[in-house]
Amino acid sequence: MGSNRKSQDSQGEARESGGGNRRNAINGDENNTLTKEPKSKQVEIQFKIYMINIQCFTRQKLAEIESVIDNDNKIFCLTETHQKLDKLALSKGINKIENMREMKDIKGGGLMMLHRNSDNTELNKVETISKDLLYAKCKIHNNTIHILLLYLSVGNTEEDKNRDKVIKIECENIIKNINDKESLLILGDFNGHIGFLGHQNTDRNGEIILEWMNEHRLILLNAEDRCTGVYTWERMQMKSVIDFALVNEKLYKNFEEMVIDEDKNEFDISDHNLITINSTFKGQNKNLNKGKWEEVKYFKTDEDNLNDFIKKLEEILIDKDTDRITEMDSSIKEVAEDKLVRTYRRKMLVEEKVEEQPWFSEEIRKGIKERKELNRKKRNERDNVVKESLEKKYMQKKKEVQLLIREEITIYEKKITEEIRRNKNKELWENIEKRMEYENELAEEDDIIRIGDYRFPKVLREHMDPMMECKRKIIPMQEPLITKEKVIACLSKLKAKKAAGPDGIKPEFYKALMKSKTCIEVLVRCYNKELEIKEKPESWKTSRTKMIEKKRKPRAKAGPFLVH
CATH class of the missing domain: 3.60.10.10 (Endonuclease/exonuclease/phosphatase)
Structure with a gap:
């Protein structure tokens, strides 16, 4: 009996202690470990x-x-x-x-x-x-x-x-x-x-x-x-x-x-x-x-800066007695860096490549473009009657595009499903490799014909025979001469606001040379000198080609291409 009473008393003390802990937690007692709550996360x-x-x-x-x-x-x-x-x-x-x-x-x-x-x-x-x-x-x-x-x-x-x-x-x-x-x-x-x-x-x-x-x-x-x-x-x-x-x-x-x-x-x-x-x-x-910060260079091509550019370039060309195009290009870049270059800072970001959906087709793209065009015309139209008509056409085109997307997704999913049913994954990849090997074999087995030291595919035979006949009648071309008028005509055709080539010289720099009699004379001398010399400058043999990804174009339908 006594032990039971002590046990009940100790349980009561425990209940009171537990209740105290809960009250302390509610009242925010900092001394009690139960009251500590995790720090709230920052809200964006x-x-x-x-x-x-x-x-x-x-x-x-x-x-x-x-x-x-x-x-x-x-x-x-x-x-x-x-x-x-x-x-x-x-x-x-x-x-x-x-x-x-x-x-x-x-x-x-x-x-x-x-x-x-x-x-x-x-x-x-x-x-x-x-x-x-x-x-x-x-x-x-x-x-x-x-x-x-x-x-x-x-x-x-x-x-x-x-x-x-x-x-x-x-x-x-x-x-x-x-x-x-x-x-x-x-x-x-x-x-x-x-x-x-x-x-x-x-x-x-x-x-x-x-x-x-x-x-x-x-x-x-x-x-x-x-x-x-x-x-x-x-x-x-x-x-x-x-x-x-x-x-x-x-x-x-x-x-x-x-x-x-x-x-x-x-x-x-x-x-x-x-x-x-x-x-x-x-x-x-x-x-x-x-990302990291980067210094971005650009060239100031306003009239005042270009005049300073020409003046400095004339002094250098006269001092050096320039007659090679490589020297001319080097002088142009040197003066442009000194007189025209300006910089500004921007952040470099890590690009996240976005893959286009495989079911996205040219027909969908065309529909979206037409829908956007109708939306633009609708917003700009002031005549209420015409605007109402455009609103109906826009909603109709919107529904058509939605249905078209659903159909393309369904077709694509069925296609993938059938491929999986017909072939196991391993067999599918083996078939792809066999197809690639087969195409390579066809390329190697093409018939080749020889004419002198030259080798040509057999399919070009009908073109080669007339060419060999013409070779006996060819009259040697006279040595070309580049004139001042030709240089000015070519410079005037250059388009401004275009990217520079591998030599880093922008079209605006060359167009500015037309204002200078000295620069034109040096250019004419350099070009004619290059025609006399057998070995041509390396800058004439290279180009800069940048492939621009058509992000809205389905990659599945993209054909092969070559970069020269």
Whole structure:
């Protein structure tokens, strides 16, 4: 009896002790090991920044933009809003910060950023001197981003130059005050060209971008491999790259991709294309950790730099008394490296090869292309009757493509199934090897005919007999002579903006030589000298051929090809 009572008492103490432990765990007693909980994992936050030159903000455009800002992780940046009188009322939950020009200013201008109210996202305006610069400090889940939205003048008057100078100086002062641990984004309508994006040469506003990239180590997102699309402005048959986005290295670590909507699938509300910048915070991008920084070289081929290039080249050619094409090429490269080369930095990424589905056919590709074309026409059409007709055609084509894909998948699966049924895996591979050996044997057993020291396939016999007859009647060709006129004619036909060959000399360098009488005379002398010499330069015997993979083309139907 006594022992039973002691046992029950000890069990009661244990229950009380257990209850105490549970209470301690609920109350968060740090001294008790049961209260420790595993640390929470970091949450990846997808953050998007949109930017477009809106060309006058209207109610219709506002409605479309507000539908995009459906959560607090999105900011919409607008240039040329023309909202001096602030006529538009925003929907509940949408906030804005803006910078507008004075009423007396004839030009509209206007910059604006829109975002949704949230405890997670905070957007605060920082006052600036220029009305064409909007500076905001954005806090998203304890991450701070400095955003500079700007608009540079398209004109070339003294007033425009002074306006842009104020913006440039103010931006540079802001950049210098931002430390390496803070993220920086500069974007907007620069109304400028940088030479290596688009077909226009570098201009005054483009020089500002290149200067910031070199001096402040900023990264141009437009030039990144993870940027989809090139042209940011298009009207009729004209198009160019005038809207840009630059980031510092801190923000680049969070950068995922940038999309330039050239097809206007998202918006058809301006002749500028929508730019979308996607970033991820509090998470690591594995591809970025594998990549390394690289210096990318490009050549500035504007008129002033090419004039300096020609002047320096003339001095070298005269001093060396050049008469061989190899010496000429060496001098051109040497001067180009000295006078024309510029560099910018970008991240090298590890490419992830994407295999195309084996059932993907040319018919599917054609159907998708037609569907996209109908969608584009539908979006751009202003006549409601025509637009309704295009909508019906688009939906019909969409159904046709879906059915076509299902049919191709079914056919492919049946084919694979039948092959497996007919052959075991080992037998299938053996048959493939036998087929390859058979084809090689056929190639070796082709009949060969001999004519003198030459060997030819038998199938060419009918062509060889007439050729041997003609050989007795051939008149020796006179020694050719290359003239100044021929050289200039050939140089004028060279196409600019093309890749250099193995010698590294771009077509623009040779075309620039037409401006120099000295360079043309040296070229004529070099070419005629090469004709006299039996051994030709190695650069004439080699070429650079790069195979461009047709990613949308089914590999199963790809034929053999040769690279010469």
